[in-house]
Structures are given as C-alpha cells and as structure tokens.
C-alpha cells in the first residue's frame with residue numbers, strides 16, 4: 147500500500163505545474179490529475195486513477211461515472227494479500243470526509259472502464275463525468291499515461307528516465 | 310556510554326553475519342534460495358505443466374528444459390497489475406537487449422474462458438514480442454497453477470461478470486526447471502534488472 151501512495155505523492159509533486167491545468171471542481175469537490183493507463187490492443191477493460199479532495203464541511207461520496215468511450219465505469223478496490231491480487235467492486239463508492247483527500251492509484255482503488263471502444267494510447271485523452279452524492283456531476287478529462295508518473299514503467303525514482 | 314558501545318558492537322556483529330550470509334548466497338544462489346524457501350515453509354515451486362500458445366504450439370516443462378524462464382499469471386480483464394507487469398517486463402527487456410533472448414517469458418492466463426487464443430494474440434501485440442501468452446483447458450490451467458503453488462479463483466462481481474483472484478508475482482525458473490526466486494514489480498528497477506541478468510547468465514552457463 148505504501149508504494150502506490152508514494153508514487154501518487156511523487157506524481158503530485160512532479161505534475162504540480164501541469165495539475166493546475168488539469169484540475170476539475172464542482173461544489174466542494176476538487177478532482178486532481180485524472181489519468182488512465184495505456185491499454186493493450188483490444189483490452190476489454192482499462193484502469194483510471196485520480197485524486198479527490200472534499201473542501202466542504204459535509205462528507206461526500208464518489209458514486210461512479212460514465213464516459214462516451216466505454217460501456218460503463220465501476221469503482222474497484224485492489225488488495226494484495228500473501229502474493230494474491232484481488233479486485234472487488236465498491237458498491238457504495240468511495241467516501242471523502244470533509245477536508246479529506248482520497249487517492250485512486252495503482253494497487254489501491256481504481257475506476258474501471260468496462261468495454262472501452264478503443265485502445266488507450268499514451269498522450270491521448272478522453273472525457274468522462276463523475277457522479278458525487280452531494281456535489282452532483284463533474285465533467286473531467288482523463289489523460290492517458292503509461293505509468294502514474296507518465297514515463298516508463300518502474301519504481302518512482304527511476305520512472306521516466308532510462309539508464 | 311557503555312550502552313552505546315554495546316549497541317555499536319551489536320550493529321557490527323549484525324553487519325558481519327549479514328555480510329557473510331550475502332557472500333554465501335551469492336556463491337550458491339540457487340541452492341540457497343531453494344533451502345530458504347523450504348525452511349520458510351513455502352510450498353514447492355516447479356513441476357510439470359503443458360499449455361498452448363495462441364498460435365497452437367504446445368509449450369511444456371519438457372520443451373523448456375535447458376532454458377531459464379519466467380512465469381507469471383494474469384488475465385486480460387485485469388486493469389491494474391497484469392498490464393503493469395506486462396508493460397514493465399517489456400521495458401526491462403528493452404533495457405536488457407539481447408540478454409533478454411537468453412530466457413523465455415511466459416504469461417499464463419488464469420481465465421481461459423474469456424482469454425481465447427484470438428483475444429490473447431491481439432492483446433500480446435502491445436508488449437515485447439518475446440513474451441509468450443499461454444492458455445490451457447480448465448484442467449491444464451489448474452495443473453499449471455499447482456505446479457507453481459500459485460492460486461487463482463473466479464469471483465463473481467455484483468455488476469455481472471466476474472474477476473479472477475490470482476497470484477501476482479513473477480516466478481524465475483532455472484534451466485533445469487527448478488525455482489530460483491520471485492520478482493516483485495515493486496522492487497527497484499535495478500534489482501529487477503539484476504535478477505533478469507542473473508537468469509540470462511544461467512542460460513550461458515548451460516550452453517558453455
């Protein structure tokens with residue numbers, strides 16, 4: 147759990163300039179750096195990630211979303227237990243306490259696009275709408291990256307540059 | 310002061326013991342890993358299996374004899390860890406260059422029901438062409454999992470459809486089909502590269 151978290155923190159730092167241009171808000175909710183992982187040819191699903199901050203004084207809840215490029219979006223939780231990876235649906239979505247930030251990041255929570263109508267290619271982007279219990283709907287745009295850092299795969303420190 | 314000195318002494322003792330251990334494990338990498346595995350109670354890894362490539366070629370532990378290889382389990386309906394592993398292996402193999410020709414890389418689907426040969430062959434075009442997807446019948450898949458002491462289980466999702474719980478690590482196998490260790494995608498890139506280089510060297514040793 148600690149590594150994906152670290153990666154997100156790093157991504158947050160490195161992308162801080164880009165993030166200002168890649169931030170969406172509605173009501174009390176702020177969405178930062180929504181990105182989706184590149185997919186393999188004809189992959190039947192895609193993983194998408196983002197950070198949500200609740201700037202309000204009431205709890206809110208990410209309920210789900212939709213995108214024109216996939217049949218639907220589900221909220222999933224990954225866990226790794228004794229070397230076994232498990233993915234479960236979060237039927238009630240993800241709660242964001244007042245003032246809190248939640249991270250959807252590799253190895254943890256993700257949005258899963260079911261049945262994308264195209265291969266997700268690095269550098270492309272696509273629109274989506276997220277639905278919140280209190281703040282309503284927010285239109286956002288996912289950028290497509292190879293990793294959380296947007297560079298080559300690998301651990302946080304080395305991603306993005308090759309020896 | 311006395312406490313501090315004792316502490317230093319303990320640290321140095323630990324350094325010597327650890328250093329000695331590392332030295333031994335570098336000299337006898339295979340046997341050491343094997344012994345550790347048994348000692349920690351981890352089940353035996355390595356055994357017979359037989360699966361098909363998307364093109365219909367049969368690959369089994371016999372046909373791999375004499376070549377080191379890498380095995381990992383996954384499925385194409387996996388959005389997170391499986392594509393990450395495949396993309397990462399692709400990058401690592403690019404870094405290794407011709408060294409990556411010295412071992413086989415096998416991606417075994419735990420979801421033969423949805424991962425048809427056609428689906429797999431299309432999916433694999435996005436990764437290093439030296440990575441081979443393998444698929445078997447339900448029984449063949451089950452037997453392969455058993456041979457690697459790996460786990461996979463079909464789990465229905467409330468929204469319809471299903472997902473697969475599965476062992477996520479990457480198995481590193483010696484030319485004689487014995488297990489030499491795991492590679493975790495969270496390890497530093499250099500560690501992963503060194504593990505793969507070591508695997509490549511095993512191939513060269515066998516040839517020479």
Ligand SMILES: [Cu+2]
Nearest residue numbers: 222233258388
């Ligand atoms: Cu998912």
